[in-house]
Every structure is written in structure tokens, then in C-alpha cells.
Amino acid sequence: xxxxxxxxxxxxxRHVLRDCSVEVAKGETLVVIGSSGTGKSTLLxxxxxxxxxxxxxxxxxxxxxxxxxxxxxxxxxxxxxxLFQSGALINWLTVGENVAxxxxxxxxxxxxxxxxxxxxALDMVGLAGTKDLMxxxxxxxxxxxxxxxxxxxxxxxxxxxxxxxxxxxxxxAHIIDRLIVDMKAKLGVTSVVVSHDMEGxxxxxxxxxxxxxxxxxxxxxxxxxxxxADPIVRQFVHGALEGPLGRENRP
Amino acid sequence: MKWLLRAFEGAGYxxxxxxxxxxxxxxKPRMAATAKLMYDSGLKSLPVVAIVAFFSGMIxxxxxxxxxxxxxxxxxxxxxxxxxxxxxxxxFMTCIILVGxxxxxxxxxxxxxxxxxxxxxxxxxxxxxxxxxxAPRVLSLTVMALLLTLCADLxxxxxxxxxxSAQLGLPYGIFWDRAxxxxxxxxxxxxxxxxxxxxxxAALMGYVIAGIGCAxxxxxxxxxxxxGRCVRRAVISSIVMILVISYNFSWLIxxxxxxx
Numbered sequence: 001x002x003x004x005x006x007x008x009x010x011x012x013x014r015h016v017l018r019d020c021s022v023e024v025a026k027g028e029t030l031v032v033i034g035s036s037g038t039g040k041s042t043l044l045x046x047x048x049x050x051x052x053x054x055x056x057x058x059x060x061x062x063x064x065x066x067x068x069x070x071x072x073x074x075x076x077x078x079x080x081x082x083l084f085q086s087g088a089l090i091n092w093l094t095v096g097e098n099v100a101x102x103x104x105x106x107x108x109x110x111x112x113x114x115x116x117x118x119x120x121a122l123d124m125v126g127l128a129g130t131k132d133l134m135x136x137x138x139x140x141x142x143x144x145x146x147x148x149x150x151x152x153x154x155x156x157x158x159x160x161x162x163x164x165x166x167x168x169x170x171x172x173a174h175i176i177d178r179l180i181v182d183m184k185a186k187l188g189v190t191s192v193v194v195s196h197d198m199e200g201x202x203x204x205x206x207x208x209x210x211x212x213x214x215x216x217x218x219x220x221x222x223x224x225x226x227x228x229a230d231p232i233v234r235q236f237v238h239g240a241l242e243g244p245l246g247r248e249n250r251p
Numbered sequence: 252m253k254w255l256l257r258a259f260e261g262a263g264y265x266x267x268x269x270x271x272x273x274x275x276x277x278x279k280p281r282m283a284a285t286a287k288l289m290y291d292s293g294l295k296s297l298p299v300v301a302i303v304a305f306f307s308g309m310i311x312x313x314x315x316x317x318x319x320x321x322x323x324x325x326x327x328x329x330x331x332x333x334x335x336x337x338x339x340x341x342x343f344m345t346c347i348i349l350v351g352x353x354x355x356x357x358x359x360x361x362x363x364x365x366x367x368x369x370x371x372x373x374x375x376x377x378x379x380x381x382x383x384x385x386a387p388r389v390l391s392l393t394v395m396a397l398l399l400t401l402c403a404d405l406x407x408x409x410x411x412x413x414x415x416s417a418q419l420g421l422p423y424g425i426f427w428d429r430a431x432x433x434x435x436x437x438x439x440x441x442x443x444x445x446x447x448x449x450x451x452x453a454a455l456m457g458y459v460i461a462g463i464g465c466a467x468x469x470x471x472x473x474x475x476x477x478x479g480r481c482v483r484r485a486v487i488s489s490i491v492m493i494l495v496i497s498y499n500f501s502w503l504i505x506x507x508x509x510x511x
Contacts, residue, residue, distance in 0.1 A: 050371055074377040088372035090364075102376040105383075150376075 001026040001190050002047060002158065007056035008214075009042055016042045018214035019056070029184055029191040031201045033236065034211035035245055040194040041085075043211065044160045047192065048082055049073050060158070078106070081151030081159040081189075085166060087143035089135040089150070095122070096131025099149045106154070121149040124186075125179055141172035148179060152187065159183060161193040165200050177203040198237055202226070210236065212245075261488070264470060268381055269462040275379075275386035285387040292353040292388075293395025297402065300348055304403040307344060308332055308410030316419040325421045329429030332411035333404075337434060337445040341404040342453035343497055346396055346460060350489040353395075354464035357388050358485035361468025362478040370469060385465035389458060396457025397450050404449065448504040456496050460489040 002024040009017040016039040024030045032040050045051040046058050049065045058065045060076060068076060089098045100118040103109055109117070122128055125145040135143060144164060151159055161180060165173035177200045183189050195201055201208060202222045209219045210233050218225070218233050228234050235243030315331050361384055364370050370380045408430055415421040437444030464485045471481035 045371075048375055050374060077375060077377045080375070082372070082375040084368045084372055086367060088368040090369055090372070101378070105376065105378045147372075150372075 001028075001061060002192065003057075003059040004043070004046070005057040005059065007043075007046060007053045007058060009039070009046060009051060009053050016214055017046070017053070020211070020215055021056075022209050022216045022219065024190060024192055026190055027184070027188055029180070029193065029204055029206045031193045031195055031205040031208050032211055033195060033198075033201060033208060035236065036196075038211045039214050040211055041162050044082070044162050044192060044194055048077060048080055048160060078154065079157045081154065081156040083144065083148050083151050083159065083161045083164055085163045087135070087147030089138075089143060089146055091135050093135075094131060095127065095133050095135065095138065095146050098135065098146060099131070099153050102150065102154050117153055118149075121153040122146070124152065124182070125149045126175065141168050141176070144168070144176060145179070148176070152183060152189075155187060156189065158190045158192075161191065161195075163194055163196065165195065165197050170199075173197060173200060174203070176200075180204045198239070261466065261470065261484070265459075265462050265466040265488075268385055268466045268469070269389065269458065271379075271381045272386040272389040272462065272465075275382040276390055279382055279386075281383075281387045285391050288387055288391035289395050292356065293349075293391060293399065296349060296352045296395070296399060299352065300345055300399050300403050301406045303344060303348060304336075304341070304406040305410035307340065308336065308407035308412075309414045311335060311340070311407075312411035312414040313418060316415060316421075320419060325415065325419050326425055326429055328411065328415045328419070328421055329408075329426040329431075330433035332408055332415075332426075333430035333433050334445060336404045336407040336411075337449045338501065339449070339497065341400045341407060342396075342449050342456060343493065344407075345400045345403045345453060346456040346493050347490065349392065349396060349399070349457065350460055350486055350493070353392060354460045354489050355482050355486055357392075357461065357464030358468045358471075358482045359478060361385075361465055362471035362481040365469055365471045366474055366477055380469060381465075385462070385469070388465055389461040392461035393454050393458040396460075397454040400450055400453035404446070444504065448500070452496065452500040452504075455500065456493050459492050459496060463488045463492065 004020055004022050006019045006021055007017050008015070008019055020039070020043065032043060034040050042051055046053050047060070047065065052066050063076070065073070065076060090101065093101065096118055099121050100114050103114045103117060119128070119131060122131060125148050127142060127145050127149060130138070130142070130146070135146070138146060164176050164180065168176065180191060180193060181204055184191060193204060205222045207219060208222055208225045209216050212232055218228065218230055225233060225237055228237060232244050235245050312328055312332050316325055316328055319325055319327060361370070373380045373383055412423055412426045415426045416423050434443045434445045439447055467481040467485040471477045
């Protein structure tokens with residue numbers, strides 16, 4: 001369903017992605033792991049067309065996202081949801097208005113149906129009764145869940161999650177992981193999750209890909225990753241101090 | 252050379268944004284948001300515009316009056332104050348105030364949204380940030396710049412007439428007669444050229460400076476520091492553009508198409 005084919009992306013002198021290739025099958029949850037700054041978020045952003053690769057192709061159902069017209073890209077994005085790290089709620093709209101925003105702007109449904117679907121999405125993420133609150137009144141975990149409600153309100157086929165549990169307490173992180181699994185079970189969505197949190201990876205992943213130095217260096221099931229022989233994968237998965245990762249940061 | 256390239260890039264993006272925002276006014280007008288912005292950003296600037304205009308009118312009238320009183324020509328004060336405000340001072344002063352009160356706020360608001368990925372969230376939802384954020388802001392400031400300039404012109408003349416009467420012994424009636432006489436000529440839709448020239452100039456300035464604020468906000472990057480940088484750039488670029496528009500518009504209306 002999603003295929004990145006030798007994608008490269010640089011910001012000035014900094015090469016973030018180098019010939020990065022990975023595939024995600026329909027209905028699959030792929031978790032992309034890797035150290036900070038290895039290009040995980042950039043990878044997600046290229047899938048949804050927020051970043052244009054310098055080289056390579058990003059194909060969704062065989063269509064190159066970056067060759068699409070403005071109208072085509074809008075149609076493609078309508079099939080996708082994106083959960084930002086911070087939730088990225090519009091701060092002058094209430095939670096309910098934020099969740100209803102993609103439906104209201106899409107002009108596809110009458111007002112009462114929009115309100116009903118927004119409330120249902122909030123209910124699905126465990127935020128029933130919060131529609132009149134402002135984003136500033138929510139905790140970090142609630143913001144992420146509200147962001148998730150906004151991502152699923154259009155019932156997308158694909159959801160991209162950018163570090164959905166970073167900065168959350170273990171219980172809230174577990175709740176978010178449960179939601180990701182539920183999205184797949186209830187809506188049958190294809191998911192790409194960017195994460196550092198190995199416990200969460202084991203809970204949600206069908207398959208895991210590890211990014212290192214802008215390239216995918218390993219893919220496999222969570223259990224294959226747990227027992228990986230590759231020293232980089234092994235060190236990351238077990239959070240070991242000794243190994244090839246993070247040498248540049250050591251005293 | 253890098254800064255020059257970035258300046259051209261910024262100017263190009265601002266021009267693109269201004270064109271696109273104007274397209275959205277007709278394609279998807281957001282009247283409720285525009286009206287709220289007109290109140291929030293424009294009408295709330297009215298007190299400061301009125302105070303500055305009143306005192307500016309007083310200062311202009313006092314300084315000019317002291318000079319011309321030596322020749323017994325205080326009757327020209329109405330003409331001087333009216334012409335100065337209607338042609339140049341009203342639009343210039345109003346838009347400079349709007350840069351400080353509104354354009355900087357636009358850049359900061361949108362810049363903060365950009366660095367916190369809210370504008371990306373809009374794009375992901377297939378909502379064009381130019382249509383959603385910039386178009387209502389540009390329209391509201393275009394209209395409010397014009398209306399506030401009209402207020403500034405009137406209040407400035409009022410300030411001038413108070414000083415002319417109280418300090419220089421010129422009766423109100425003569426001041427206002429001379430002021431209104433001086434504004435006659437070159438009518439267009441019933442408005443004298445000096446007045447509509449100034450008001451159109453203010454609207455154009457409002458349109459451009461609002462576009463600069465929004466464009467800088469949408470191009471912000473690098474966290475809180477980046478937001479501060481984009482606000483500074485928006486203020487500097489807006490002030491420069493006000494000067495450029497002020498001169499060129501005056502040349503256009505009084506030299507190219509006028510008879511002065």
C-alpha cells in the first residue's frame with residue numbers, strides 16, 4: 001500500500017534520508033524505530049507530502065505522492081490521518097471544533113452529522129464530554145488523544161503516528177498504544193508509527209523497521225527484533241550503553 | 252549573497268501569498284472570521300490611532316502656525332493640516348501603528364502555529380493555511396487600514412483646529428472652511444482626489460503589510476527564536492514597504508495621472 005523507493009532528503013548539508021526504502025502492506029502496522037535525528041519524522045512527512053524528497057519515490061497505492069497535482073494530493077491526504085507529536089490542535093478552537101475541522105472544511109457532511117461524528121471520534125479516544133474545552137485546558141496525553149480523534153474522524157485508510165507516546169507517563173502511553181491497536185481492529189487502518197518506546201513497539205507493531213544514518217538497516221517482526229543479532233539493532237532495542245550507537249555523545 | 256537570495260525568496264513568497272489570499276476572498280470567503288479579525292485587530296487599534304492622530308495634528312498645526320504667524324498667514328493652517336493628513340500623514344501614520352499593533356501580532360500568531368506544526372496539521376487536513384489563516388487577515392487589515400485612516404484624517408484635523416483656535420487665534424470656522432476647500436477637486440465617486448488617494452493608498456498598504464506578516468509567520472522556523480526573528484523581519488519589511496508604497500502611490504496619483 002505504501003512504498004518508499006530509494007528516498008533521499010537533505011536539509012542543507014545535513015543528509016537526513018539516504019536511499020531509504022521500506023514497504024507497508026494494507027492493514028499492517030509498521031513501527032519505525034531509531035535514534036533521535038535519524039529521519040523518522042522526515043520519513044512520515046514525505047509519505048503525506050509535507051516534505052518533498054530530493055530523490056526517490058513515495059508511492060501510495062502505486063501513485064507517486066510527489067507527482068500528484070494539488071487536487072490529487074488533497075484527495076490522497078483525505079485518505080490519511082496524521083497524529084503530530086504535540087497533537088497540533090488549533091489553539092483558538094475548542095476540542096470539538098478541532099476534531100470537526102477536517103469534516104467542516106471538507107464540506108462533505110451536514111452540520112448535525114459533523115457534530116455526531118466528532119463526538120463519536122472523541123468517545124473512541126476516551127475523551128467524551130471534553131468537546132467544549134479549549135486545548136490549553138488539556139493535559140499532554142489528552143491533547144494527543146484529541147489529535148488522534150481529529151485524525152480518525154474522517155475514517156482514513158492510513159494513519160501516520162509521529163511519536164505518539166513520547167513524553168507521556170507509562171499508563172497514558174499504554175492507553176495511546178491500545179488506541180492504535182483499536183484503530184486497526186475497528187477501522188482496519190494501515191498504520192506507520194514512529195517511536196522510541198520499545199515497550200510500545202512490542203504492543204502495537206506487526207512489523208518493525210530500524211532507521212540508522214538515514215537508511216532502513218533492518219526490518220522484521222517484534223520478536224525478531226527482540227532477538228536481533230545486528231549490534232546496532234541489539235543495542236537500540238535493549239538500550240545498552242556499550243555499542244556503536246551514541247558514541248559521539250559519550251564523554 | 253545568501254541574504255539577498257533569501258530576501259528575494261521572501262518577497263516572491265509574499266507576492267504569491269497576496270495573490271492567493273485575494274483568490275480565496277472570492278472562492279471561499281470567511282466573513283465571520285474576517286469580521287472578528289476586523290474587530291480584534293483593527294477596531295482595537297482605534298484608540299491609539301486617534302490619540303496619535305490628535306496629537307500629531309496639534310503638533311503639525313502649532314509648528315506650522317508659529318512659522319506662518321510671522322507673515323500673518325495663519326489662515327493657511329486648515330489647508331496645510333488637511334492636505335498633509337489626507338495625502339500622506341493619515342495613511343502613513345495609521346499603517347505604521349498597524350505594523351506595531353497588528354502585523355507583528357499576525358507574524359507571531361502564525362509563526363507560533365508554524366513552529367508548533369499547527370499549519371502542517373492544516374495542510375494534512377487539506378486546508379490551505381493561506382486560505383484559512385492569511386486570507387481573512389489580509390482582507391480585514393485592508394479594510395481596517397482604510398477606515399482607520401479616515402478616522403486619523405478627521406481626528407488629526409480636529410487636533411489641528413483646536414490648536415489653531417486656542418493657541419493661534421484662528422476661528423474654527425475659517426480653519427474648517429479652508430481645510431474642506433483645499434480637499435476639493437479631482438472627484439471620483441463623489442470623493443475628492445486628496446481623500447480617495449490617501450484612502451486607497453492606506454488600503455494598499457494594509458493589504459501588503461498584512462501579507463508580509465502572514466508570509467513571515469508561515470515561513471517561521473526554529474522554535475521561539477524563529478518566531479521572534481519572523482516578527483522582527485515582518486516589522487522591518489512592512490515599514491520599508493510603507494515608505495516605498497507611499498512615495499510611488501503619490502507619484503502615480505499626482506504626477507502620472509494627476510495635474511499637480
